[in-house]
Amino acid sequence: MPTPGTLAPDPDRPRTVRSLALASHTLALTATLDLAEITGQPFAGGVAVPVEYRKGRPCLLDLVSDTDAELEPGQPTLARAAPWPTDRVQVGLQAILLEEAGYTVPHAVLYYAQTRTRLTIPVDDALRADALAELDAAIRTAAGPRPLPLVDDPKCPRCSLQPICLPDEINHQRRAALTIEGRSADDTISPRRIWPPRDDGIHAAVQAEGVRIGVRGAALRLTDRDGAPVRDIPIASLESLAVVGSVQLSTQALHVLADHAVPVVFMTAAGRCVAWIDPPTPTSALTRAAQAVRCAHPPARLELARTIIAAKITNQRTLLMRNAPDTRPADLSELTRCVKAAEHAASIDELLGHEGQAAAVYFGSFHLMLRDEAARAAFSANGRKRRPPPDPVNAALSFAYALLTHECVSALRTASLEPTLGFLHATRPGKPALALDLMEPFRPLIADSVVLALFNRAEVGPGHFLHTAAGCALTDHGRRALFNAWGRRMATEITHPVFDYRLAYRRMLMLHARLIAAWCCGEAPTLAFLTTR
Ligand code: SF4
Numbered sequence: 001m002p003t004p005g006t007l008a009p010d011p012d013r014p015r016t017v018r019s020l021a022l023a024s025h026t027l028a029l030t031a032t033l034d035l036a037e038i039t040g041q042p043f044a045g046g047v048a049v050p051v052e053y054r055k056g057r058p059c060l061l062d063l064v065s066d067t068d069a070e071l072e073p074g075q076p077t078l079a080r081a082a083p084w085p086t087d088r089v090q091v092g093l094q095a096i097l098l099e100e101a102g103y104t105v106p107h108a109v110l111y112y113a114q115t116r117t118r119l120t121i122p123v124d125d126a127l128r129a130d131a132l133a134e135l136d137a138a139i140r141t142a143a144g145p146r147p148l149p150l151v152d153d154p155k156c157p158r159c160s161l162q163p164i165c166l167p168d169e170i171n172h173q174r175r176a177a178l179t180i181e182g183r184s185a186d187d188t189i190s191p192r193r194i195w196p197p198r199d200d201g202i203h204a205a206v207q208a209e210g211v212r213i214g215v216r217g218a219a220l221r222l223t224d225r226d227g228a229p230v231r232d233i234p235i236a237s238l239e240s241l242a243v244v245g246s247v248q249l250s251t252q253a254l255h256v257l258a259d260h261a262v263p264v265v266f267m268t269a270a271g272r273c274v275a276w277i278d279p280p281t282p283t284s285a286l287t288r289a290a291q292a293v294r295c296a297h298p299p300a301r302l303e304l305a306r307t308i309i310a311a312k313i314t315n316q317r318t319l320l321m322r323n324a325p326d327t328r329p330a331d332l333s334e335l336t337r338c339v340k341a342a343e344h345a346a347s348i349d350e351l352l353g354h355e356g357q358a359a360a361v362y363f364g365s366f367h368l369m370l371r372d373e374a375a376r377a378a379f380s381a382n383g384r385k386r387r388p389p390p391d392p393v394n395a396a397l398s399f400a401y402a403l404l405t406h407e408c409v410s411a412l413r414t415a416s417l418e419p420t421l422g423f424l425h426a427t428r429p430g431k432p433a434l435a436l437d438l439m440e441p442f443r444p445l446i447a448d449s450v451v452l453a454l455f456n457r458a459e460v461g462p463g464h465f466l467h468t469a470a471g472c473a474l475t476d477h478g479r480r481a482l483f484n485a486w487g488r489r490m491a492t493e494i495t496h497p498v499f500d501y502r503l504a505y506r507r508m509l510m511l512h513a514r515l516i517a518a519w520c521c522g523e524a525p526t527l528a529f530l531t532t533r
Contacts, residue, residue: 014039014049022097029135033094042102050094051109052087058112058119059084081117083110088121092131095123146286146521148174164415166514169499173515173524201239203490203506205483207269207476212248215256238262240410242403244479245269263413265406270399270473273406278413287416290520291434295421302348304437304519304527305424309355310342311441311529316362318532319444323452324368331361348424359384366393366448372455374462388471395465395472396454396482400447401439403486407509408435408442415513417520438513441529445494446505450485459485498528 014037023030034053040046058081083091091108098105108121121127141147149167150156156167206213210225219232220241235256241264243249249264254277257264264277294300317335320327338358345351367380370393378391389395409432412419422433424440439447454460464478474482490506503511508530518524 014047022094022101024097024100026100027096027132027135028139029093029097031094031097036098038103044102046103048098048101048103048105049107049109050091050098050105051111052091052094054087054110054112055114056112057114058082058110058117081112081115081119083119083121088127089131089134091121092123092127093135096128096131146523148523163510164514166511166518169511169515170518170523172499173518173526173528202233202237203240203242203487204233204238205242205244205479206247207242207244207479207483209246209476210248212250213243213253214250215252220253220256235260235262240264242267242406242483263410265409267402267406269479273402273409276406276409287517287521288418288421290522291417291421291517294520295423295427301423302345302351304516305348305351306343306345307527307529308424308437308440309345309351310339311531312443313339313342313355313358313362314531315441315444316358316448319448319452320362320365320369324365326368327365331365334358334361351424362444369452370455372458375455389473391472392460392462392465393451393455395474396451396460396478397447399474399479399482400450400486401443403482404439404442404447405432405435407490407506408432408438408513411509411513412438412516414510415517417513417517434516438509438516441531442505442509445530445532446489450482450489453489454481454485494530494532497531497533 017036017038018034020033020036021030022033033050035051037049037051038046039048060080060082087110091110095105095108105123107123110119110121111117112119149165149170151167151171153167156162156165159165204220206222208224208230211230212223212225212227214221214223215235216232218236219234220238221232222230224230238257238260239262241257241262243264244267246269254264258277265273266275266277267273294304313335317332317339320335321332335358338354338361342351342354342358345354363384366384367376370376370379375391375393379393382390382394384397385394386398389398409419412434417434419432419435420430421427422431422437425431425433425436427433459481460474460478464475464481466473466475491504493502493504494508495502496508496511512529515524515527519527
């Protein structure tokens with residue numbers, strides 16, 4: 001009995017069900033409907049109408065003439081509107097699922113928000129047949145190898161998968177082997193820069209001892225050791241978080257960061273990465289399987305390793321030429337020789353020999369790029385030393401390489417690659433070998449450049465370093481200066497020499513990680529790492 005004073009629900013009036021989940025084992029199909037208007041009960045004469053919402057506009061009948069869509073009365077301005085074929089198939093499959101669930105589905109509805117157009121799609125045998133044919137094709141495609149990206153397709157710039165798919169970049173690499181209908185396979189494809197050149201989010205590093213990170217509303221709240229608020233960071237704008245040293249991170253904050261897919265790295269005050277927390281994004285087992293197969297193939301390992309080391313030595317040489325005019329010509333010639341030798345190395349061991357020779361020349365001249373006399377003298381005397389770093393430049397380099405490792409791990413995980421399975425660097429428990437591979441060409445471009453800028457712009461001085469029996473280390477203020485310089489460098493845009501568009505360094509790392517994934521999967525036949533002139 002209805003409560004006195006209220007109306008009984010009208011069984012003939014459609015009720016609205018949002019986010020309706022349906023599944024069919026027979027069809028191997030699941031769906032979550034935006035909305036369904038349902039009248040009555042299933043298997044008892046119930047009627048259901050699926051309604052899908054789209055942000056954009058419908059297509060036009062003069063572009064797609066074989067549609068069976070009808071405009072609803074009262075919509076005179078878009079008399080030629082029609083559903084996009086993919087939308088029509090989607091509501092067709094939803095109708096089939098609703099019919100399996102016991103409802104009669106006379107029609108489906110598509111609503112295009114941009115033009116406020118509501119289209120009614122009759123559910124008939126033709127729609128069911130088209131929808132099932134597309135489903136069958138999709139299942140066959142999913143069971144086979146990953147399809148190659150479309151060529152110069154206007155859909156790609158709006159596609160959310162573009163940063164994963166890299167259609168223009170992959171096709172650019174494949175152009176020599178492509179057979180494109182109506183065009184020579186040698187036609188040049190100029191990659192469109194579809195990504196925004198940089199992300200405008202916040203990459204935060206929290207390092208002050210005793211600081212606690214909690215959650216306050218939609219922000220991370222940093223409080224000092226006395227509980228006083230220090231700063232709020234909006235979570236929606238946060239791209240990554242580095243937690244350095246004795247900083248407390250609450251469980252609630254960890255949950256929120258994971259929910260927002262923000263990667264977190266935990267580092268010691270000396271810059272050693274001790275743990276990563278990954279966003280819970282789906283990873284592709286297929287990409288990792290392809291990586292493992294490539295990795296087990298010695299010629300493939302050598303191919304990637306050669307490309308990486310040749311690019312690294314090229315960038316070392318460029319950095320010296322730009323910043324140390326006093327470099328001996330013989331050293332520059334030796335680096336040129338090492339590049340060529342690396343490109344033709346017959347084994348990984350031989351390649352490592354060329355890399356070592358180039359490193360000796362490069363770090364033998366590194367002090368010439370430093371304008372700070374004390375730093376220059378100390379590095380000239382010590383050379384590059386890691387464990388422990390004996391002087392400020394070595395300490396800053398070690399910290400910068402640790403940050404670069406973290407950036408590369410994040411980029412590789414985003415590309416569904418396994419960071420511990422390397423091609424040049426040997427795989428050891430806990431060693432991010434592929435991240436160490438990826439970072440090689442970027443060491444001079446990012447880490448070394450940041451350290452040079454710190455000293456040459458006098459952003460750090462003797463007060464930013466501690467000298468102990470365990471070696472030289474950055475103080476809190478020193479790390480803060482390095483983080484600031486790091487942020488500036490990662491947001492700096494640079495032109496890719498092959499694709500000829502500009503991206504920030506952080507995006508460049510992601511681009512190269514994706515290209516390694518495409519190469520592992522056999523989509524990109526060659527690899528080209530960033531070099532500067
Ligand atoms: S970016 Fe890739 S997935 Fe998206 S439309 Fe283009 S080819 Fe297809």
